[in-house]
Amino acid sequence: MTAAPPTRTGRPARSASASRAGRLVRAVSTALLLPALVAGLVSGCVPASGSEAACDWMRKAADGAPPGEEGHTVILVDVSSSVRGSAPTSGGVDHAAAVTQHVGRWLDGVGTVSVAAFDGDAHDLRWVARSWAAKPGGSGNEENRRRRAGAVPRCVALAVAEAQTMVPGRGGSDVLGAVREASAALAGTKGTRRLVVLTDGLPTTGCADLRDSGFEGKLETDAIVQRCRADKEVTPETLASVETVLVGLGRTARDEPQASPAQSEWLGGLWQRLCAAAHPKPAHAADCALTTAAAARPLGEKESPRRPRDPAVTFPQRTYKQAGARAFFDPNSSVLLPRALPRLTRVAVELRGLDGVRVRVLGYVDPRGGPANNRKLSQARADAVKSELERLGVRNVTAVGKGVPDGCPGTGGDLGREQKLQCDRRVDIVVVR
Structure with a gap:
């Protein structure tokens, strides 16, 4: 498959398969991320002599065909300190539960998958996986294809785990900006186009900046949506024909301000409105789905290095x-x-x-x-x-x-x-x- 285009920052694409796979394995093994996934990976699809190659076939299988030829899913991971915590001992939000529970649905009907981390600089999406194959090709024997197909959810979970460990280059969170960048990455996709955003939904920049929000009332929701439309940060073309899933809204790190159930409900309503505004009318229920599966837990020092503190979003x-x-x-x-x-x-x-x-x-x-x-x-x-x-x-x-x-x-x-x-x-x- 031809290499995916570089990001706007012009960073060179990562091309060494051993380096990529090694980073994935080290990110999990040293930080104890997703232990059950790792155990399954070791027992189910990793050759005894070369565990670093367990997920490498997904990138290699994508070589030689345009990205998204058979549908494409992009998974965005919010790594701002409000989600991951600002200190090594923070109780950060771990999206492992959502990934393991829903990744099969997220990859349904697509041929490639990408995973990227984002923070307050939406133009700096950091791709952990770029146009990886989401299903095994026709070559090889049936047993290999079966093993590879079974490994896909685990490998995607490992990519998300690596993204979660990334330290933001800039404080804050630009959720809408990241969505626009991901939409551009999906633009050439044929077939199903899907966007999954793992975020607390608390932007600190742009039209949806929630630092002074009251987190209540339809009037405030209406005003934010109207401003985002007027500023062209949301248009009906932003997510045209893109199935969108928002995961973890209102879930913040343990040492960050915590939303009440009513405030989380208001936040979910706001993002459903913003998501609907980013789709051509009428937006269908499948266009904008919300998922709450996310868990906060203590993080090890290597897993969660100190991060830039976000501009305060208080409830x-x-x-x-x-x-x-x-x-x-x-x-x-x-x-x-x-x-x-x-x-x-x-x-x-x-x-x-x-x-x-x-x-x-x-x-x-x-x-x-x-x-x-x-x-x-x-x-x-x-x-x-x-x-x-x-x-x-x-x-x-x-x-x-x-x-x-x-x-x-x-x-x-x-x-x-x-x-x-x-x-x-x-x-x-x-x-x-």
């Missing part, structure tokens, strides 16, 4: 919404009114009773001022509330001026003009874990 624990800034401020003013103090005192008493949390004060304004004034006024109002909470004994408080909000949470959008303006010029106090 709000509670939001105190003050809809109507006239209760706190006069128009165009950032000076707290006396009538705001009883409400803030009650909030402060509650916050002081919560251990180990951080508090974010988010200031908003209505759209009638200019952009510069909106940002300045919203920041000043957030700072004023922050100062009062700190005076009342609340710790770990930060203030962010958000300007004009995207919507009014909890109202369904059915508001009159004055009600909408009142909701826009508000201050939200958000408690995060």
Whole structure:
């Protein structure tokens, strides 16, 4: 098979089969990754004299034919610290369970498979397996073909295991960017085109940046999808005719912020909407599937070297919404009114009773001022509330001026003009874990 095109970074393709297979075996044996898979591999398909060649036939069998001639599956592995942990002792998310349980379905009807790791730089997909054969060819005896076919899931699992050990070159996670890059890799495929993304679904860049997300409500979901469409980060052509599976949404490393079930459900809904927007209408159920099989467990030092810490994505624990800034401020003013103090005192008493949390004060304004004034006024109002909470004994408080909000949470959008303006010029106090 002709070699697959290089990545945009221009990195040379890895071509030495012994080196590739050796890295796969070492990544598993030294880090104790997927011990059951390794045991099966040794007992079922590895020649006694040459275990390094166990999966090498998959790459060799692809030589001489165009990639994806009989269908192609691309598996993307998120290696950001929110998924894998930032320290060697982190409890990272291990996708072994998902791979072993579902890989047969992911490879159904395809002739080749690729595996790549990604982080905050979507253009730097690091291919562990590129257009490997997903099924044995017609040469050789029936016993060899049977053994090779049985080895495919194990070999793909080993490739995913190697991808999981990669250290990000850049912090954060650009999920949508990685999806676009993988879509480009699938563009020349004939037959079934399938994309599997192993990720917590917490991007920290681009239109779907979730660092300031409330993780609740249809209005926020709608606003994110609309922004991604407007920015052309998602178009109906992005995943046209690509079956897409998202695995592990909301599952983060043990030492990272943890989503509640409701927040994970909201996150799943957001990605189904983004995935549907990346398919031509109407998107079918098979186009965008979610799978939750993923486990967090302690990782050995060699398996999980220290990684760049991601920009923080935090899950709000509670939001105190003050809809109507006239209760706190006069128009165009950032000076707290006396009538705001009883409400803030009650909030402060509650916050002081919560251990180990951080508090974010988010200031908003209505759209009638200019952009510069909106940002300045919203920041000043957030700072004023922050100062009062700190005076009342609340710790770990930060203030962010958000300007004009995207919507009014909890109202369904059915508001009159004055009600909408009142909701826009508000201050939200958000408690995060």
